[in-house]
Amino acid sequence: MKARQAPVISVRKRPRQARSARLVAYILEAAVRVLAREGAQKFTTARVAEAAGVSVGSLYQYFPNKEAILFRLQTDEWDQTSALLESILFNSDEPPPDRLRSTVRVFFQSEWEEASLRTALGDAAPLYRDAPEARKHKKTVTRQALTFMEEALPEVPANERAFVAGVVMATMSAIGKRVSGEARSKSEADAWALAIGEMLCAYLQRLAERKRSH
Numbered sequence: 457m458k459a460r461q462a463p464v465i466s467v468r469k470r471p472r473q474a475r476s477a478r479l480v481a482y483i484l485e486a487a488v489r490v491l492a493r494e495g496a497q498k499f500t501t502a503r504v505a506e507a508a509g510v511s512v513g514s515l516y517q518y519f520p521n522k523e524a525i526l527f528r529l530q531t532d533e534w535d536q537t538s539a540l541l542e543s544i545l546f547n548s549d550e551p552p553p554d555r556l557r558s559t560v561r562v563f564f565q566s567e568w569e570e571a572s573l574r575t576a577l578g579d580a581a582p583l584y585r586d587a588p589e590a591r592k593h594k595k596t597v598t599r600q601a602l603t604f605m606e607e608a609l610p611e612v613p614a615n616e617r618a619f620v621a622g623v624v625m626a627t628m629s630a631i632g633k634r635v636s637g638e639a640r641s642k643s644e645a646d647a648w649a650l651a652i653g654e655m656l657c658a659y660l661q662r663l664a665e666r667k668r669s670h
Contacts, residue, residue, distance in 0.1 A: 480518055482508045484532070487525050492572040496579035499526065526580045527589065533577065534593055537566055538600075545604050552608035553660070556624075557653035561646065563628055564635050568645035571636040578633065601625055608660055611667040620663065624656055 486508035491499050501522050505512045519525045544558045567574055584590055601621035609617050631652050639645040 476518075479510065479514065482510065483515055483518065483525070484528065487529055488573060491526070491529065491576045491580075496526070496576050496583075499576075499580070501525070523583045526577070527584045527587065529573075530577050530580070530584070531589065531593070533570075533573070537563070538597065540566075542600060545600065552604070553657045555604075556608070556657055556660070557649075560628060560653040560656065561649040563632060564639075564645050564649040564652075565642070567632040567636045568639045568642060571639075574633075574636045578636075597625065598622075609664055609667075612663055616663075620660065623659070627652065627656065 483504060487499075487504045490503045490507050494503065499522055501515055501519070502512055504522075504525060505515045508515070519528070540562060541559050544562060545555050547555060550558070598621065601624065602618060605612075605617040605621045609620065612620070631648060635645050635648050639648065
């Protein structure tokens with residue numbers, strides 16, 4: 457049986473001049489509009505080129521296919537969210553529980569504010585989830601979670617901290633998708649964040665107390 461080939465999602469070339477950078481920016485802005493309006497299933501390079509007011513040939517100078525555009529949108533979203541959450545998660549001026557609560561709140565707010573884009577990118581994920589770049593991002597997020605757990609649960613063994621990090625990430629991801637799809641207002645998204653933040657902090661506190669009592 458022939459192995460499934462990973463999609464080509466790397467850009468063809470990087471813009472080196474201001475004019476080229478503006479062209480790529482127009483393409484990406486148009487891609488966001490098309491994705492939010494049409495969804496992942498009807499997302500095509502032709503529609504993006506038309507929305508950007510450029511030729512398909514100009515688009516192909518930088519993006520070889522629709523997967524490359526979608527992955528660029530996804531990585532831009534990952535980078536923005538990760539940078540914001542990291543600035544909160546590793547703020548040593550705040551105790552770990554407060555940082556975790558703030559991280560959950562900001563993440564859920566982002567999920568709600570960009571619900572249409574997040575939903576469409578989620579639908580598009582099968583197009584590039586096996587790509588090396590996607591696996592690299594997952595490893596980076598996991599490493600950040602493990603670093604936080606080392607500080608939050610110093611008395612817990614490393615293998616157990618890894619399990620806890622997985623539980624926290626899976627919970628935030630699953631509930632975040634629900635917030636994107638179901639939250640009707642910012643206050644509703646905040647209510648989800650408050651409940652999940654308190655639940656996760658109670659979980660970590662219970663683990664820490666159990667280790668200290670043994």
